[in-house]
Structures are given as structure tokens and as C-alpha cells.
Amino acid sequence: xxxxKNLHAELEEDSEVKILRGLDLxxxxxxxxxxxxxxxxxxxxxxxxxxxxxxYKVTAGSATLDGVDLLAMEPEERAAAGLFLxxxxxxxxxxxxxxxxxxTAVNAQRKARGQAEMSAAEFLKAVRVKAxxxxxxxxxxxxxxxxxxxxxxxxxxxxxxMAMLEPKMCILDETDSGLDVDAMKLVADGVNxxxxxxxxxxVITHYQRLLDHIVPDVVHIMSNGRMIRTGGAELALEVExxxxxxxxxxxx
Amino acid sequence: xxxxxxxxxxxAARLATLAAPDAGTWLRGARxxxxxxxxxxxxxxxxxxxWKFTDPRDLAAPIAPRAALFDPGDEAPAFDAIDRxxxxxxxxxxxxxxxxxxxxxxxEIEMLSRAGQADIHWAxxxxxxxESQGQAxxxxxxxxLNSAFAAEGVLIRVTGRAAKPVALEYIHSSEASDAMLHHxxxxxxxxxxxxxxxxPLAARGNIVLEVDVADGARFHHIRxxxxxxxxxxxxxxxxxxxxxALFKSFTLSANGALTRNEVVVDLQGAxxxxxxxxxxVGDGAFHHDDTVFITHTxxxxxxxxVFKKVLKNGARGVxxxxxxxxxxxxxTDGYQISQALMLDDDSQFLAKPELEIYADDVQCSxxxxxxxxxxxxxxxxxxxxxxxxxxxxxxxxxxxxxALEEIADPVIAADIQARLxxxxxxxxx
Numbered sequence: 001x002x003x004x005k006n007l008h009a010e011l012e013e014d015s016e017v018k019i020l021r022g023l024d025l026x027x028x029x030x031x032x033x034x035x036x037x038x039x040x041x042x043x044x045x046x047x048x049x050x051x052x053x054x055x056y057k058v059t060a061g062s063a064t065l066d067g068v069d070l071l072a073m074e075p076e077e078r079a080a081a082g083l084f085l086x087x088x089x090x091x092x093x094x095x096x097x098x099x100x101x102x103x104t105a106v107n108a109q110r111k112a113r114g115q116a117e118m119s120a121a122e123f124l125k126a127v128r129v130k131a132x133x134x135x136x137x138x139x140x141x142x143x144x145x146x147x148x149x150x151x152x153x154x155x156x157x158x159x160x161x162m163a164m165l166e167p168k169m170c171i172l173d174e175t176d177s178g179l180d181v182d183a184m185k186l187v188a189d190g191v192n193x194x195x196x197x198x199x200x201x202x203v204i205t206h207y208q209r210l211l212d213h214i215v216p217d218v219v220h221i222m223s224n225g226r227m228i229r230t231g232g233a234e235l236a237l238e239v240e241x242x243x244x245x246x247x248x249x250x251x252x
Numbered sequence: 253x254x255x256x257x258x259x260x261x262x263x264a265a266r267l268a269t270l271a272a273p274d275a276g277t278w279l280r281g282a283r284x285x286x287x288x289x290x291x292x293x294x295x296x297x298x299x300x301x302x303w304k305f306t307d308p309r310d311l312a313a314p315i316a317p318r319a320a321l322f323d324p325g326d327e328a329p330a331f332d333a334i335d336r337x338x339x340x341x342x343x344x345x346x347x348x349x350x351x352x353x354x355x356x357x358x359x360e361i362e363m364l365s366r367a368g369q370a371d372i373h374w375a376x377x378x379x380x381x382x383e384s385q386g387q388a389x390x391x392x393x394x395x396x397l398n399s400a401f402a403a404e405g406v407l408i409r410v411t412g413r414a415a416k417p418v419a420l421e422y423i424h425s426s427e428a429s430d431a432m433l434h435h436x437x438x439x440x441x442x443x444x445x446x447x448x449x450x451x452p453l454a455a456r457g458n459i460v461l462e463v464d465v466a467d468g469a470r471f472h473h474i475r476x477x478x479x480x481x482x483x484x485x486x487x488x489x490x491x492x493x494x495x496x497a498l499f500k501s502f503t504l505s506a507n508g509a510l511t512r513n514e515v516v517v518d519l520q521g522a523x524x525x526x527x528x529x530x531x532x533v534g535d536g537a538f539h540h541d542d543t544v545f546i547t548h549t550x551x552x553x554x555x556x557x558v559f560k561k562v563l564k565n566g567a568r569g570v571x572x573x574x575x576x577x578x579x580x581x582x583x584t585d586g587y588q589i590s591q592a593l594m595l596d597d598d599s600q601f602l603a604k605p606e607l608e609i610y611a612d613d614v615q616c617s618x619x620x621x622x623x624x625x626x627x628x629x630x631x632x633x634x635x636x637x638x639x640x641x642x643x644x645x646x647x648x649x650x651x652x653x654x655a656l657e658e659i660a661d662p663v664i665a666a667d668i669q670a671r672l673x674x675x676x677x678x679x680x681x
Contacts, residue, residue: 053631079637091632095653096646101633104646109637144653161636 001200002027002050002169007061008225009049015057019045021225022061027169027218030197034211035204036236037222038244043204044088046222047173051085052078065169079105080112084167086158088174093145098157101145102127106164130163134190152183159190170194171202176210188213208240223248259294265314266295266397273403276368282380286399289384293393302390305570305602306512306541311394311486316430316456319482319509327674329421330450330476331667336419337361339406343424343454344431346404358412359445364405364434375407378436382462382490386516390545395488395514398460402434405460410443410469417472417664422451424480429454435461439469441494446472446661452483452508459487467494467521473501474664476671477511481537484510495521495550502659504668505532505540506675512541519546519553519581529558529658533648533672534567534599535679541570542590548581548614557588560655562648563599564679574606577614586616593651594624595644625651645676 002025009020019042027033037043049056050063052075063070070078093101107117118126131141134156146154155175162170172191176184191201191214203214211219211233219236221229221244229235229247239247267290272283295312296303310317339361340350346363354361362372380399386392408418420435431454439445443466453459465471477485485508493499505511517526532540546555561569571590592601603620625647633643652672659665 051635053635054627074640075631075634076637076639076643079635085635087632087635091626091629093629093632093646093650095650095656101636101646104642105633105636105638108639108642112637112639144650165636 001029002063002065002202004063005061007049007063008059009045009056010059012055012057019056019225020049023226025220025227027200027202029200031217032195032201032203032214033218033220034216034236035202035220035222036206036208036239041222042225043222044173047085047171047204050171051075051083076108077112079165079167080109082168084162084165084170086155086162086170086172086175088177090146090154090158092147094147096145098143098145099127099141102161102164105161109165127164131160133193134160134163135186136160151178152180152186155179155183155187156190159187163190163194168199169202170199171204173204174206175203176205176207184210185213208236211236221247259297262297262312263290263295266312269314270401273365273401274368276371278371278376279368279379282376283400285384286380286396289387289396290393290400293387293391293396295393295397302543302572305572305604306510306539310484310510311456311512316428317484318427319424319455319480319484320427321424322480324479327671330671331419331448331664334417334419334448334663334667336417336448338419338421340421340423341404341433341453343426343429344404344433344457356414356416356418358410358443359414359418360409360411361418362407364407365403367407372407374409374438375436378438378462378464379434382464382492383460383488385518386488386490392488392514392516394458394486395460395490398432398434398458398488402432402458402460405434405436408435408437408445408447410437410439410445413444414446417446417448419448419450422449422453422457422478424452424454424478424483427455430456432458435459437461437463437471439463439465439471441466442468444470446474448664449473449475450478452478452480453485455483457483457485459485461487461489463489463491463499465491465493465497465499468496469494470498471500472660474659474668475503476668477503477505477508479506481507482509484508486512487514489515491517491526493517493519493521493524493526496523497521498524499526500658500660501528502655502668503530504671505530506671507534507538508540509537510539512543514543515545517546517555518549519555520549522550523552524550525554527556527558527658529556529655531560531652531655531668531672532569533562533675533679534564534569536565536567538563538567539570540568541572543572545574546576546586548575548577548584548586551581552583553581554585555587556658557590558655558658559590560652561592561601562595562651563592563601564595566598568599569601571603571605571620573604573618574608575616575618577609577611577616579610581611582613584611584614584616586614588618589654590620591651592622593648594622641680645673645680648676649673
């Protein structure tokens with residue numbers, strides 16, 4: 001599904017700041033990978049470089065989604081190819097209704113893939129079912145995108161977008177940040193409901209607790225722009241017990 | 253003195269091209285007084301502080317600069333789908349044949365050109381009166397010129413709740429047209445009216461609207477100033493607002509070589525509201541100036557000014573907005589925001605927000621910003637699969653939303669929104 005080889009990236013405006021330093025990652029269809037790592041290890045940058053956010057320059061390496069070169073595409077083309085990033089800080093867009101936004105996104109992707117656009121009625125029906133599962137009420141759908149949403153509402157709204165867009169590769173960037181246990185469980189349930197043989201996940205998190213709810217197949221520890229350890233779900237528990245210092249020391 | 257005499261010469265040259273319209277006694281008197289005001293004030297020049305950001309030369313010139321006629325293509329005329337009493341003016345001349353029968357329950361409509369003969373007593377307290385009161389502390393000579401010479405316009409008295417809007421549709425049909433219209437609206441206690449205006453008046457236009465909103469009355473004003481790229485216009489709205497009354501005015505401007513929209517509001521009765529808003533979108537040779545002066549005379553009134561401009565390819569936006577709170581206007585709630593969204597580095601936004609407060613228990617805020625489309629939000633939309641152009645259009649609509657929210661009627665708001673979407677579609681690069 002997702003193949004990353006020897007990826008190097010730096011800040012566009014300051015080539016001295018090298019963030020990704022030879023990162024390798026291979027994610028098979030239907031699997032859930034987690035990336036853990038200390039602050040500044042480059043986890044969020046990886047998600048931005050993959051989804052095409054400006055401000056970073058890839059200096060070496062490759063990233064492909066089902067064999068297609070992600071790095072050569074515009075952000076919207078990557079989305080249409082099946083990549084989705086759930087933001088750590090979902091953006092507020094005043095004046096644009098959540099529903100309008102969702103429908104615009106869904107239909108833009110369908111159009112890009114050569115599929116027929118969804119009618120307003122079809123869309124409404126589909127969104128209602130999925131919103132209900134995430135306990136998103138009609139009022140939240142009517143409001144402007146993320147405006148006045150609580151932290152938990154914003155994250156549930158991200159999962160709703162994911163559910164509607166049906167991507168094959170989902171990246172969750174610190175989706176647990178700012179959530180209490182109940183909200184985290186709700187978000188995790190939403191993600192688990194989307195687990196599928198044709199869909200993969202990359203869950204970026206600081207803490208092990210999210211991984212109690214979204215149980216990963218593979219856990220990677222990232223430090224200084226590379227993966228320094230890869231293991232099973234038990235690796236997350238090891239980090240929880242001992243912190244990152246031991247692991248970093250091991251590598252050094 | 254050289255400046256003053258140059259101004260007098262310019263003013264005299266302009267006046268020499270104009271003839272006093274025929275009128276009955278009361279109107280003749282009002283016009284003569286207005287002419288005296290023009291002579292005393294003189295037409296403005298670039299050195300006037302109030303015209304620092306907008307060059308009034310083309311508005312003051314004896315002969316109007318020409319403006320090519322414009323074909324809006326397949327875009328329907330503004331407010332076309334709205335059930336309304338439509339009155340059509342072609343280069344400022346009333347076209348009765350193209351207009352609806354001005355019969356509407358609770359609303360009396362008379363043409364200014366006939367008002368001299370038909371002695372319309374209520375208009376005597378409005379015509380030239382609100383304009384004259386609005387000449388201090390800042391002179392507005394083009395409005396006085398209009399009172400003195402505008403031969404046509406509509407006089408509307410509203411005694412009940414009008415069942416549908418009255419619409420004034422302006423059609424620019426000659427390249428050299430130079431027109432003035434003067435409208436007066438009087439809303440009696442508890443009355444309600446929506447007034448629509450659409451289109452550019454002429455190659456050069458001058459429009460004055462005087463509105464007297466009595467206690468408890470509600471007045472909604474929505475303008476779509478048309479897309480003609482070469483037209484020039486100066487408009488003035490003068491409003492006097494009674495107790496617990498509501499005044500709302502929204503203007504959409506999409507391209508125009510020169511537009512100066514002045515709104516002068518006096519909140520004279522307690523617990524009244526005045527909301528003035530505008531969305532202006534300009535591409536290229538576009539100069540748009542919103543000049544607003546809101547006076548809080550009575551206590552516990554609320555006022556809002558919400559002006560948004562979207563500029564590209566050298567377009568220029570101006571905002572001069574003032575809130576004046578008089579001594580007796582305690583518990584005033586005044587709000588003002590003016591913002592420009594720059595779609596490139598070539599455009600310019602000049603803002604002069606002002607507060608002048610003589611009461612000690614008031615709440616007033618103002619803000620002005622200039623910026624580009626937020627890159628993070630743009631990326632957010634694109635990461636969901638929305639193509640760049642469409643994402644930019646959504647961000648522009650998001651920016652304008654706060655101004656559009658000032659339109660109370662959802663059908664009219666949708667019409668304005670559709671026009672903005674059309675503009676974005678045509679002007680996206």
C-alpha cells in the first residue's frame with residue numbers, strides 16, 4: 001500500500017533544518033501501523049510531506065501509494081488517490097457549512113476518479129448514517145466547519161470526513177491530543193469501524209493509551225527523522241514503561 | 253486661497269453644465285438651498301482630507317468620462333427571481349413601460365419628477381433635509397449637488413408592512429450618460445420595507461437616498477451595484493433612525509472604475525439598531541471606497557459596520573469608517589470591522605477607522621486587517637480533495653460570510669452569494 005524509501009526532507013526556507021533523515025516505512029493493505037516518538041522526531045512532518053503541505057522540501061527518497069508517486073502530486077490529487085490525513089489541529093473555516101464542505105470534498109474526489117457526483121439527497125442520507133455512529137448531531141453538520149466545535153467534536157468531525165471520503169490510506173496525526181478518555185474511545189471506535197482488508201492506517205501518537213483502543217499490527221519508534229525500532233503492539237507498552245531515552249541510547 | 257479659488261472655478265465649471273429641473277414651489281425652494289450649499293462647500297479636490305484615498309476628479313469633472321456598455325453574458329439581472337415591485341431607470345430616466353405598476357399595500361410610491369405638482373407633504377421633511385443635516389461635521393458636496401439637480405427619483409412612504417420589496421433597477425445604456433437620482437423613503441411608526449437597488453446608474457452616476465425610519469420601523473436596503481468595469485458612481489445614504497427602529501444596508505460591488513459609497517446614519521431614538529455592511533470584489537482597474545459615518549445620539553443603540561473587500565490585479569479598496577458617540581448616548585454598543593483579502597501582491601487597501609466618544613459608559617470596538625488566503629486552511633481543503641481553485645473560492649466566500657450574514661432575507665442573501673460565486677468563477681486564475 002504505502003512504500004516509503006530513504007525519505008529525506010528539510011524546511012523549505014531553511015535547508016539547515018533537516019527533519020526527515022532517511023526514513024523507511026512499508027505498510028501492507030489492511031494493516032494498522034503506529035508511529036511513536038518524542039517531540040521533534042519528525043512525526044507530524046512525515047504526515048505533512050506525505051499529504052503535500054507546503055513548506056517542506058524533499059531532498060531524497062521516495063513515497064508511493066500502490067505504486068503511484070505521491071510526492072509528484074498536488075495535495076488534492078493525493079486525496080483523490082486515496083490518501084487521508086486527520087489533522088492534529090483541524091482548521092476552522094467560518095462561513096462555510098460543514099455539510100457544504102463535506103459534499104464539495106466528496107464530489108471533488110468522485111469527479112477526479114471519474115465517478116458520478118452524489119446528489120444532495122444521496123449525500124444527506126449517507127452522511128446521516130455515518131454522523132450518527134460518531135454521535136455527531138444535525139446541528140454540528142449545519143455549523144461552519146469546525147467553528148465553535150470542542151476538541152472532541154473537531155476530532156470526530158475528522159473521522160466523519162474519513163468515513164465519507166473512504167480513503168485507502170489513513171494517517172491520524174495525534175488524534176488523541178486534547179481528548180478525554182470518553183472522547184478518545186468514541187474516535188477510536190470510529191476508526192475501528194473503518195478497519196478493512198483494503199484500508200491501512202498510520203497512527204501517529206505520543207502516548208500508548210490510544211493504542212489500547214486502536215490496536216496496531218506494527219509499532220515504529222521514530223527519533224531524529226528515522227525509525228529506530230520496529231516491533232509489535234508490545235513495543236508501545238515498553239515505551240510507556242521506560243520512556244524513549246533507553247531506546248535512543250540503544251541506537252546511539 | 254489659491255486652492256479655494258481653484259475649487260470655486262472647478263465647481264462653477266461643473267454647475268455650468270447643469271440646469272435646475274422644473275418643480276413646484278416647495279421642491280424649488282429645497283433645491284435652491286442645496287445649490288447654495290454646493291457653492292459654499294465647493295466640490296472636493298484631492299487635497300481634501302476626506303478624499304485623501306479617492307481622487308474625486310472624475311466625479312467632479314464638467315463632462316463625465318465615457319464608459320463602454322457591458323454585456324453580463326448569461327448572468328441573470330440581480331434580484332430577478334425575487335417577487336418585487338420593480339422600477340426601471342435607463343441612464344437615470346424612469347422607464348414606465350419596463351416597470352411594474354407601483355401599487356403595493358401600505359406603500360405610497362411617487363416619482364420625484366411629478367412631486368412638485370403633487371404636493372407631497374411628508375417629503376418636505378425629508379428631501380434635502382437629511383442630506384443637509386449630514387453635511388456636518390464632514391461636508392458631502394456631491395450629495396448637495398444631487399439635491400440641487402437630480403430631476404428624477406422615487407418618493408416612498410411606508411405606513412404598514414410591505415408585502416414585497418420595492419426594487420430600483422438601473423440600466424446603463426449609453427456610453428456618455430451622466431445621471432443623478434434622488435430617492436426619499438419615509439417609514440412611519442412600525443412600518444417595514446425592503447428596498448433593492450441594482451445595476452450601475454449610468455456611465456457616471458450620483459445617487460442620494462434619504463431614509464427616515466420612525467420609531468419601531470424596520471428598513472432593509474440591499475444593493476448590487478453591477479459589474480460594468482468602466483462606470484463611476486458616487487452614492488450617499490442618509491438615515492435618521494427613531495427609537496427601537498432598525499436600519500440595515502448591504503452593498504455588493506463587483507468591479508467599477510470608481511465607486512464611492514457614503515452612508516451617514518444618525519441614531520436619534522433610544523434602543524435602535526443600524527447595521528451597514530458591504531462586500532466588494534475587484535479585479536484590475538477597480539477603485540472602491542466605503543465611507544461610513546454613524547452617529548449615536550440616543551442611548552442604548554447598537555451599530556455595526558462590516559466591510560469586506562477582495563482585491564486582485566491592482567484593485568484598490570478604501571474604507572473610512574467612523575463611530576461618533578454623543579454625550580447623551582450612554583450604553584452605546586458600536587462595532588466596526590473592515591478587512592481586505594488580497595489575492596496577489598499588486599493590490600492595495602487603505603483603511604481609516606475612527607472612534608470619537610463623548611459618553612463614558614459605552615462599548616465600542618473596531619478592527620481592520622489586510623491579508624492573504626490562509627495557507628493552512630487552503631491546505632486543509634485541498635487535503636480533502638478540493639481542487640486549488642475551488643478551495644480558494646471557498647476561502648474567499650468564507651472571508652465574505654460575515655458581511656453576507658447582515659442580509660436578513662435568505663433568498664436575497666442567496667442571490668448575492670450566487671453573484672459572488674459567479675465572480676469568483678470568472679476571475680479565478
